[in-house]
Amino acid sequence: MSQDKLEFLERSREFWNPKKTQDWQDMGVDLVIDRREGYYLFDMDGLRLIDVHLNGGTYNLGHRHPELVEVLKVGAERFDMGNHHFPALARTALAEALAACAPSPDMKFTAYGSGGGEAIDIAIKTARHATQRRKIVSIFNAYHGHTGLAVKTGDERFSKIFLSEDREGEFVQVPFNDLAAMEEALRGNDAAAVIIETIPATYGFPMPEEGYLPAVKSLCDKYGALFIADEVQTGLMRTGELWGITKYGVEPDILVTGKGISGGMYPIACVQIRERCGGWLRQDGFAHMSTMGGAELGCVVAMKVLEIVQRPEVRAMVRFNSDFLRAGLDLIKSAYADFFAGIRQHGVIMGLEFDHPEGAKPVMKHLYANGVWAIFSTLDPRVLQFKPGLLLTQADAEDLLRRVEIAVDLARDEVKGKRRRAA
Amino acid sequence: MSGRINNLVDISQSPAALRGRADIVLENAKWASHVFQRFDREATMRVVDAVARTAHDGAARYAELAVEESGFGVVAHKRIKNEMTAMPLVDYYRDDDYVNPRISENLKIVEIPRPAGVVFALTPSTNPISTLNYKIVLAMMTRNAIVISPHPAVRHCCVEAANSLAAAATAAGAPASSIQVLAEPSIPLVNEFMRSPKTSVILATGGSAMVRAAYASSNPAIGVGPGNAPVFVDSSADFEKAAARIVESKSFDNSVLCTNESVLITVPEADSRLRRALGSRGGHLCSDEETGLLRRFLFHASGFNVEAIGRDASWIANQAGIRVPRSAKILIAPIARIGVEEDLSREKLCPVLAYHVAKNRTQAISQSRAVLRLAGAGHTAAVHASDEQTAFDFARAVESYRVVVNAPCSQGAAGFGTNLAPTFTVGTGYFGRSSVGDNIGPQHLVHWTKLAYNSDRSEKFGDFRGVAARFDGPLPQAPEDGVPGRTRNDSPPGGGIAQSGIDREELRRIIAEELRAVLKG
Numbered sequence: 010m011s012q013d014k015l016e017f018l019e020r021s022r023e024f025w026n027p028k029k030t031q032d033w034q035d036m037g038v039d040l041v042i043d044r045r046e047g048y049y050l051f052d053m054d055g056l057r058l059i060d061v062h063l064n065g066g067t068y069n070l071g072h073r074h075p076e077l078v079e080v081l082k083v084g085a086e087r088f089d090m091g092n093h094h095f096p097a098l099a100r101t102a103l104a105e106a107l108a109a110c111a112p113s114p115d116m117k118f119t120a121y122g123s124g125g126g127e128a129i130d131i132a133i134k135t136a137r138h139a140t141q142r143r144k145i146v147s148i149f150n151a152y153h154g155h156t157g158l159a160v161k162t163g164d165e166r167f168s169k170i171f172l173s174e175d176r177e178g179e180f181v182q183v184p185f186n187d188l189a190a191m192e193e194a195l196r197g198n199d200a201a202a203v204i205i206e207t208i209p210a211t212y213g214f215p216m217p218e219e220g221y222l223p224a225v226k227s228l229c230d231k232y233g234a235l236f237i238a239d240e241v242q243t244g245l246m247r248t249g250e251l252w253g254i255t256k257y258g259v260e261p262d263i264l265v266t267g268k269g270i271s272g273g274m275y276p277i278a279c280v281q282i283r284e285r286c287g288g289w290l291r292q293d294g295f296a297h298m299s300t301m302g303g304a305e306l307g308c309v310v311a312m313k314v315l316e317i318v319q320r321p322e323v324r325a326m327v328r329f330n331s332d333f334l335r336a337g338l339d340l341i342k343s344a345y346a347d348f349f350a351g352i353r354q355h356g357v358i359m360g361l362e363f364d365h366p367e368g369a370k371p372v373m374k375h376l377y378a379n380g381v382w383a384i385f386s387t388l389d390p391r392v393l394q395f396k397p398g399l400l401l402t403q404a405d406a407e408d409l410l411r412r413v414e415i416a417v418d419l420a421r422d423e424v425k426g427k428r429r430r431a432a
Numbered sequence: 433m434s435g436r437i438n439n440l441v442d443i444s445q446s447p448a449a450l451r452g453r454a455d456i457v458l459e460n461a462k463w464a465s466h467v468f469q470r471f472d473r474e475a476t477m478r479v480v481d482a483v484a485r486t487a488h489d490g491a492a493r494y495a496e497l498a499v500e501e502s503g504f505g506v507v508a509h510k511r512i513k514n515e516m517t518a519m520p521l522v523d524y525y526r527d528d529d530y531v532n533p534r535i536s537e538n539l540k541i542v543e544i545p546r547p548a549g550v551v552f553a554l555t556p557s558t559n560p561i562s563t564l565n566y567k568i569v570l571a572m573m574t575r576n577a578i579v580i581s582p583h584p585a586v587r588h589c590c591v592e593a594a595n596s597l598a599a600a601a602t603a604a605g606a607p608a609s610s611i612q613v614l615a616e617p618s619i620p621l622v623n624e625f626m627r628s629p630k631t632s633v634i635l636a637t638g639g640s641a642m643v644r645a646a647y648a649s650s651n652p653a654i655g656v657g658p659g660n661a662p663v664f665v666d667s668s669a670d671f672e673k674a675a676a677r678i679v680e681s682k683s684f685d686n687s688v689l690c691t692n693e694s695v696l697i698t699v700p701e702a703d704s705r706l707r708r709a710l711g712s713r714g715g716h717l718c719s720d721e722e723t724g725l726l727r728r729f730l731f732h733a734s735g736f737n738v739e740a741i742g743r744d745a746s747w748i749a750n751q752a753g754i755r756v757p758r759s760a761k762i763l764i765a766p767i768a769r770i771g772v773e774e775d776l777s778r779e780k781l782c783p784v785l786a787y788h789v790a791k792n793r794t795q796a797i798s799q800s801r802a803v804l805r806l807a808g809a810g811h812t813a814a815v816h817a818s819d820e821q822t823a824f825d826f827a828r829a830v831e832s833y834r835v836v837v838n839a840p841c842s843q844g845a846a847g848f849g850t851n852l853a854p855t856f857t858v859g860t861g862y863f864g865r866s867s868v869g870d871n872i873g874p875q876h877l878v879h880w881t882k883l884a885y886n887s888d889r890s891e892k893f894g895d896f897r898g899v900a901a902r903f904d905g906p907l908p909q910a911p912e913d914g915v916p917g918r919t920r921n922d923s924p925p926g927g928g929i930a931q932s933g934i935d936r937e938e939l940r941r942i943i944a945e946e947l948r949a950v951l952k953g
Contacts, residue, residue, distance in 0.1 A: 079448035084441045102440050208914075216913030248912070256915050309441050322456045325609050329463040335910035355912045402459055403466045 011054050014041055037374040040382065045072035048398045048405060050382055058382040059409050061397050065210055065242045069269040069399050070317060077272040080313040081306065090304035094295075099308035103279070106312050110319065111281055112238070112252040113260035118282040118290055121303025125241045125267030126154030128278035129204070131297055132263045133158045135282055136202035136235040138289040138296075143177075144200040146234070148185045150388040152211035153204060153239055162204055164388055185209060186218045191225055195232040202263070203229055204237040207253040213369075213392030214353045214360030222257040235262040235286055241278075245269040246318040246399055248356035249327045256355070262286050272314045277307030323399055330401050331356050337410035341417055348421040350391075359395040360386065363420070369393035371423045375416035381409060450624045458630035460609040461550040461577035465632075467607035468575040469547055472903035473531040475605055480522055480572045482604030483597050483611075487518035487565040490596055494561040497589035502557050504742025509685035513562035513856075521569050521854050524847075530574045530878050532901060540885035540893040545878045547575045549632035552625050554646070556638040557583035558688035558742065558781060561593050563637055563856040568597050568611055574877040576632075580613040581622050583638065591615050605906060626651060633877065637857045647865070654872060656857050657864050659690035660779040660808030661841055662800035664826050665698040665706055666793065666817035673838070674816035675709035678785070681840030683714070683761040687783045688742040691812045691845035691858060695770065695777050695786040695803045697796045703789050714761035715785070716745065718754065723765040723776070725752045726784060731775035741781045748782055770802045779807050793822060797829045804831050810864025814841035833861045833869040847871055 018041070021030040033040065040058070044051040048071050050058045060068060070077065091097045104119035111117075120135070122128035133145055147153070147162040154160065160168045161175040162182075168174040181200075183190035194200065203225060208214050229236045238261035243253030245266065250256050252264065263286060267278035282290070289296050317323065335354060338361070342349040351362035363369055369385035372393050376383050386392040397409065443449050471479075491514035495507045534543040553567040564580055571578035582590030594613035601610050614621065622642075626634055626649035636646035636655040643655035665674050682693055698706055711717055718726060729752035730737050740748055745763050749756040756763070762783040769788075770777040776786040790796035800813060813832040817823050827835040834852060836844035847854035853871040861869025868876055885893050911920030 074452075075448040076443065076452045079443045079446050080441055083443055083446070087441065099440055216919070219914055219916050219919060221914070256912065258916075312440070313443075317452075320456065322460045322609070325460050326456070326463065328608065329460075329467070329907075331910040332907040333463075333467075336907055353913055354910055355914065356910075400456065400459065403463045 010039060014039070014054055017041060017053065036370060038377050040377065047071040047073075048401055056380065058377070058380055059405060059412070061381060061383045061395055061409065063396050063398060064273070065268050066245065066247055066396065067268040067271065067273045069245055069247065070272060070314065071398055071400055072273060074272060074274075074317075076317065077274045077310055077313055081274050081310055084306050084309035088305040088309060090301060090306060093298060093300055093302060097303075097305055097308075099305035099312075100303045103303075103308040103312050103315075106315050107266075107279060107281055110251055110315065112255045112264060113262070113283055115284045116264065116281045117284045118287040120280045120282060120287075120290070120297065121308075122267075122278040122280065122299055123276050123301035123304070123307075124154075125265065125278045126156035126159045127299060127302060128265045128267055128280045129153045129159035129162070129239065130156050131280045132237045132265050133162075133202065133204065134297060135263060135280065135286060135289060136237060138292075139235060139286045140201040140233060142199055142201040142234075143179045144181060144197075145179065146181050146183060146191070146194045146200050146203045148205055148209060148212075149182045150185075150212040151182065151204075151206065151209060152388065153206070166388075185212070185215055186221050188221065188224050188228070192228055195228050195234055198232050200232065200234040202235040202237045204239060206239040206241070207243040207248075207257065208355060208358055210242040210358075210394065211386060211388050213362070213386030213389035214358055214394065215389075216353050216355065217257060222254070222259050226259045226261070229262075237261065237263040237265065239265050241265060241267040241269075243355075243358060245314070246323055246327060246356075247358050247396075249324060249331065250356075251319060253355065253358075269318075270311045270314055271307060272310045275304065275307040275310045276301070277304060277311050279303075279311070318399065326401070327356055327399055329403070330397055330399075330406055333403070333406055334359070334397060334410065337407075338413070341410070341414045344414070345417050345421050348425055349417055353392075357397045357399065357401075359397075361393040361395050362391055363393070363424075364391075365424050366391060368420075368424060371420040372416055375419040375423075376412065379412045379416045379419075381412045381416065445620070447620075447624075450621050451628075453621060454624035454628050455630065457579055457612055457614070458550055458552075458625065458628050461579055461612060462630055464607040464609040465547060465549045465575070465577040467907055468577060468610055470904040470906070471531070471575055471605075472901070472905070473529060475903075475905060476531050476573070476575055477526075479601050479604045479606040479610075480569060482600045483572050484518045484522045484569060486597055486600035487569070487593075488515055490593060491515040491518065491561075494589055494593045497592070498560050498586055501589050502560065502586050502742070505558070505685045505688050506744070510559075510561065513559060513685065513689075514565060516848060516854065517562045517565035517569065517856060521566060522573070524854055525573060525874055528874065530874055533896065534880070535896045537893060540887065542883040542894075542896050543880040544883070545574075546881050548652075548877045548879070549576060550630060551576045551578040551633055551635055551877060552581065552631045553578055553635040554581045554622070554638050554642060555583060555590060557585040558690070559685075559856055560586040560590050564590055564593055565597070566854075566856040567635055568594070570872075570874045570877055572601060572606070572610070573874045576877050577607075577610045578612070579625065580611070581617045581625065582613065584617055587615070587617060607906065623649075626653075635857060635872070643866075652867075654857070654859065654868050654876060655866050656690075656872075657811070657860050657866065658779050658808055659692070659811035659858070660694045660803055660806060661691060661812040661814060661832075661845070662695050662697055662803040662830065663693040663814040663816070663841055664796055664800055665696060665702055666796075666815065666819060666822045666826075667699050667701045668819035668822060669702065669816035669838075670818065671702065671705045671709045675706060675713045675715070677816070677838070677840045679710065679713040679715050679761055681842040681844075682783050682785050683745070684840065684842045686742040686744050687842065688781050689842040689846060690779075690781070692781070692842040693785060693814060694779055694808070695767075695788060696764075697770075697788050697790055697799050697803075699792055699796055700789055710764060714759055715764045716749070716756045716760040716762070717787075718763060718765045720766075722752075722754045723767070725754055726763060726765050727776055728752070730780060730782070730784065731778070736778065736780065740784075743782055745783045748784060770799050771806060777803055777806055793825075797826055800826065800830050804863075808832075808864075810860030810862070810866065810869065811858060812836070812841060812845040814839075814844070831863040833859065833863070834871070
């Protein structure tokens, strides 16, 4: 490590976040991201990494995608964040564009947050207003963000420390893929909404069983709750379809998109709301306010993101990438079958499972040392989140597989020991 | 569902947007070519035959659409060209193998075909569908992906035709995106495609400016410039046959093939008989006054009058103010001089033939050289003669890489009616500032990796007949876990690991080998 980097990390500990800074050093990842371009990150000491973390799809289209940089630059000649009190050109234009490609037919309204957490809060408040109920059902180990309401829907790991966990029994959690538990939670006809990530990311992308999501939607309809699809990580073509939920045949009542919709260039998150669920927008439009929510520059970027991801070529690229990477990963998996235990996949959303309670951590470390940045699943560290970009090139996809094989080999030896296993 | 994007901030014409557009199309093509290279010959030919069949079936329809959209050419002739570039083109190359390795026991060399990858193909307005068919067939035969950039004047019919071939290709198993077409080809956009490092080779057929731009792009290019074919009718020729062939060629699709005869050169002893023969075949011999009218109509200060391209003889005569019989198929304009001072000695993509009588054979040859010096170097020339020494002397002298003998030149130089390779891209070679002097064929879209053994007799050459060629075929479809019918979640229940009896190192070796094969495609 360079002297510069050592000194920088010291300042990071001192002024930014001592524990987080140190944790990464302890995990063997001394990454300080400096330059970034396409799907490459460059550490401040020059190491190049292929990014398959993408901050949960924030960098779906790559870092500093040239068309997004251009639209932001040109947009800044005319717009700034705007004044959230007033009807605004860019906010309305993006809302129209989102309505035109919404997963449900009458999903007309869009409310804006400045980030995913705020958007989730808006979604929950919207559902509570529409149903006049308070209870929110989510999935064990779910993660929907860190703001006031969002944090309560998730694992207590992020709420207890701030004394912010739910103590009123308003936030109920049930196991994923467990319809009986879901029905139990809804049976009282007192739930405002079920909020669910189409494929729970931070939990390591466990895949919904066939029929699970449509059945949850039916239960919502039966017991008068709304279905909130958290598409922050599964939307924007990552499944090969604009919204992942569409692939499962569900028309949600509310949809939240964040991360990728910003292009990684200007913070924005959107809540799409079916007409019949958006009562508060008619009753009291000032009820939720956000100075930076739906900043017009963010809207300008988001419209370009929406336009790019819907190009037919992007769909084809996702198909090529998912098929090619899967074929390669399958082979690596069979070569290291005693360690590389499973692959969860839908499009370019992938979770790689390793046979060790924290198996994804050494894989992450060795990938890092071999020029790939992928992160373990916080809430299931057996699983590595493997999230290649929509536009990954054939050459980079091939290089990625080469590096994964090297890293899995090293991680396997570290976890299982170098000696040859008895036949 | 596709969203309607309200462009509050329009960057569509910015360099970033144009480059982005080129990049994504070409990267798709790169993916397609990568997968295509896993195909064996049988799978490849299935695609080729399907594309050719579809091109054949669409020949008449697209002939009509092309004439309608461009306003020139002859539907019946375009149909023939469209058909020729479908199944007969495939049959011409059917026995050539661009997929399997070639083994030469004598040379102790094995050659492995390596497709170019991504072919960026520009197609002209004059022969839009036939050139498109031809380039796509060549690309498919050689397992290349191709991106067609049609001439804007005919883009609608080209986009439709290319999409129909693309659909046929994928239905026959070709990777998606093997055939793509630019719906909105603008000069700045086309330049981005040509300049992109993702373009493997540019196949440029069209005007000089575009061909030069292809060469200036920094990418490998095979460009073909304009023609301006001199046709020499020697005193040893059979005048009746020569006249018939010249009229047939000049009137074929109203002379839009760049291989059409431009200037007829003959000698005094043949002159009167040749004029009579031409006249009886539908050639209208213009008077001096008529020639003057034609010259003024066809050539403006800025160059050839594009309005006249591919129009028939009556239309041109009428526009020029000349009265001709309805039977006139071509207009013959006698000229006294050849060179910069005589516009009619330039290329004319219409059924107007300049006619010049040289003093003798030697001068005829030097005048023919002058025609090609003016324009069309490296492209095409023709000779009608029974004396082979004359034919040889002519061919040796003119700066052209193909000299058609005793045949209609439009068709003959393009390989129809001669045994030249059928083509819609005529390599103009070094004379014409191009990289290839042959009729372009599939062989130009493949290079070969050569495994060259030690030539010493004591070193044995390997037996490659039994070596696996490793054609893995299309990529298997990845699962979409949880989607009905698309699930393949193979996570072991509870994260347990299946025990295998095979030694791990052995297993790893076998799989690493397979992995390498997959990665290499």
